[in-house]
Amino acid sequence: MIKTLNFRPLSRASTLRKIVMTGMLSASVVMSGCSLLSVYKIDLPQGTAITQVQAQKLQVGMNQNQVLYILGSPAIKDTLEPKRWDYIYDYKAGTEGSRKGIADVKNASQHLVIYFDDNGLVSRIEGIETLPAQ
Template structure:
């Protein structure tokens, strides 16, 4: 006998000794596991969403805060009451614009906070050449509280 005929062929997956029903059962389990995993993964995509931050832009001012402003105040007093304006126009330095926009993110939506769009909250303070308030516009566009 030669040395080549004495070596048995090595088989890693021999299906000869297993009944076909066992293979079918194994294939069914594998298919069910893969299907269940895909269903869970897809349901997770629809249930969970990306966290979105709230986007406040500008200075939120209420009517009660803005009513503290009086004609005759100076610019430092206005800064103390309202803070820095959103717009200080270099072409019109005697006008300060306080604009506020808000886009609700995940937390704002959960709390039911409405969006404020297109600068609908817009307060304008006019000064004379000496920096004294002469006129205030837009109080009605601000929220009460």
């Protein structure tokens, strides 16, 4: 035997609840595409951030340990050219950097090159002008 289905009329409170729930669900789907709900991105510094003040402490004739003490480790120590150290710095602002208005540093525009002689002493320094003053 087949039972017949009896539908009860929906009450106004139940109808209103369904409309509100549908509206909230629709609003959350629409807002998921907004930038307010974007993913947090980290600031991405790469290399060693060096200022002109730090680089001007370097002098021709310093040894490699003194350079390491002042600037830290270089970004590039080429095994094919061991008498040259490259300090390169790039920065991509994430969420926090964008809020603070920090500009991106791209394409190794901050590039300091230090050349050493056969005795391991600084013979030449290039790129101090590419570094920020502060």
